[in-house]
Amino acid sequence: MRKGADGKRETPMNVEAVHLGKRFGSRVAVDDLSFTLEPGSITGFLGPNGAGKTTTLRLMLGLARGSGQTLFAGKSLSAYRPGTPVVGCHLQPRAFHPKRRARAHLDMLGRIHSVSPQRIDEVLAEVGLTDVANQRAGGFSLGMAQRLGLAAAILARPPVLFLDEPMNGLDAHAVYWFRTFLRSYADQGHVVFVSSHLMSEMQLLADRVIIIARGRLVADEKMETLLQRYGKPEVLARADDNGRLVAELHRMGIAAHLRDDGFVVADVDDTGIVATAATTAAVKLLELRQERSSLEQVYLELTAQSQEFVPSRSTP
Numbered sequence: 165m166r167k168g169a170d171g172k173r174e175t176p177m178n179v180e181a182v183h184l185g186k187r188f189g190s191r192v193a194v195d196d197l198s199f200t201l202e203p204g205s206i207t208g209f210l211g212p213n214g215a216g217k218t219t220t221l222r223l224m225l226g227l228a229r230g231s232g233q234t235l236f237a238g239k240s241l242s243a244y245r246p247g248t249p250v251v252g253c254h255l256q257p258r259a260f261h262p263k264r265r266a267r268a269h270l271d272m273l274g275r276i277h278s279v280s281p282q283r284i285d286e287v288l289a290e291v292g293l294t295d296v297a298n299q300r301a302g303g304f305s306l307g308m309a310q311r312l313g314l315a316a317a318i319l320a321r322p323p324v325l326f327l328d329e330p331m332n333g334l335d336a337h338a339v340y341w342f343r344t345f346l347r348s349y350a351d352q353g354h355v356v357f358v359s360s361h362l363m364s365e366m367q368l369l370a371d372r373v374i375i376i377a378r379g380r381l382v383a384d385e386k387m388e389t390l391l392q393r394y395g396k397p398e399v400l401a402r403a404d405d406n407g408r409l410v411a412e413l414h415r416m417g418i419a420a421h422l423r424d425d426g427f428v429v430a431d432v433d434d435t436g437i438v439a440t441a442a443t444t445a446a447v448k449l450l451e452l453r454q455e456r457s458s459l460e461q462v463y464l465e466l467t468a469q470s471q472e473f474v475p476s477r478s479t480p
């Protein structure tokens with residue numbers, strides 16, 4: 165159970181997007197999208213460039229007009245009293261006046277929700293900006309700007325957080341910090357909804373995944389279920405004679421190939437089959453393990469037909 169901005173305990177909030185739709189002229193940007201976001205979990209929002217992620221977030225926040233509705237604990241945002249902290253968002257990395265100091269930026273936003281000066285200090289410390297709080301935000305690096313955007317989003321401790329590509333351009337330390345921070349925010353019973361193109365990061369971060377392409381829902385699953393359902397199991401092996409191992413696997417009727425990194429990849433889910441092939445071929449195994457396709461491979465397959473922008477010819 166989480167605490168609200170006033171310190172009272174509140175019940176967790178879920179978010180339902182119901183038949184969302186949006187057109188720009190004849191172009192359908194969001195096409196009848198429905199999904200639910202659960203409290204206490206991080207949902208990754210994925211899709212190729214132009215798939216409609218930002219438009220969907222804007223529709224859900226009431227920043228764009230379209231069809232359908234979004235319910236926060238069963239009510240539309242407009243049904244809450246003005247100033248109620250329902251959803252915090254960070255949609256653009258530099259959504260501040262460049263001449264305004266970081267603390268002044270948060271102070272201005274804090275007035276909407278009657279946030280105390282102590283809370284502003286607390287948030288600055290939480291996102292690691294205390295030392296630069298009196299510097300003009302225009303001089304901030306991308307990483308600092310992303311932290312300030314996050315600070316603004318969590319200022320009133322909203323039960324729901326929407327973040328549009330918050331980890332773009334961040335170095336490894338900052339990405340790790342963001343991941344840890346978002347995990348702890350979700351663990352407090354909050355909804356965290358994050359769009360990103362960073363697949364390996366999403367695989368580490370998200371509990372659930374919503375994938376859209378050309379405005380339509382492609383997948384809406386728990387990360388684990390998605391990888392189980394669409395990810396192929398395969399066995400990776402390295403032997404003292406990879407060529408002979410591949411030849412033996414082929415003789416056994418098993419699809420196998422030698423990868424650039426020196427591993428034999430066999431389309432089976434049992435390491436024992438590859439071990440048997442190695443014994444028969446009289447080759448020594450140096451490594452043997454089972455793997456499942458990564459989120460990146462699953463995503464590429466699921467969205468292969470739906471890229472908006474495809475290079476007209478392959479580059480060398």
Ligand SMILES: Nc1ncnc2c1ncn2[C@@H]1O[C@H](COP(=O)(O)OP(=O)(O)OP(=O)(O)O)[C@@H](O)[C@H]1O
Pocket residue numbers: 188191192193211212213214215216217218219220
């Ligand atoms: N203001 C606008 N006017 C016209 N078309 C728009 C507008 N905003 C978005 N679109 C179009 O709507 C579609 C969805 O765009 P959107 O920015 O939501 O995609 P996205 O998934 O966030 O893309 P990216 O990953 O590249 O940020 C695209 O075809 C885009 O060109």
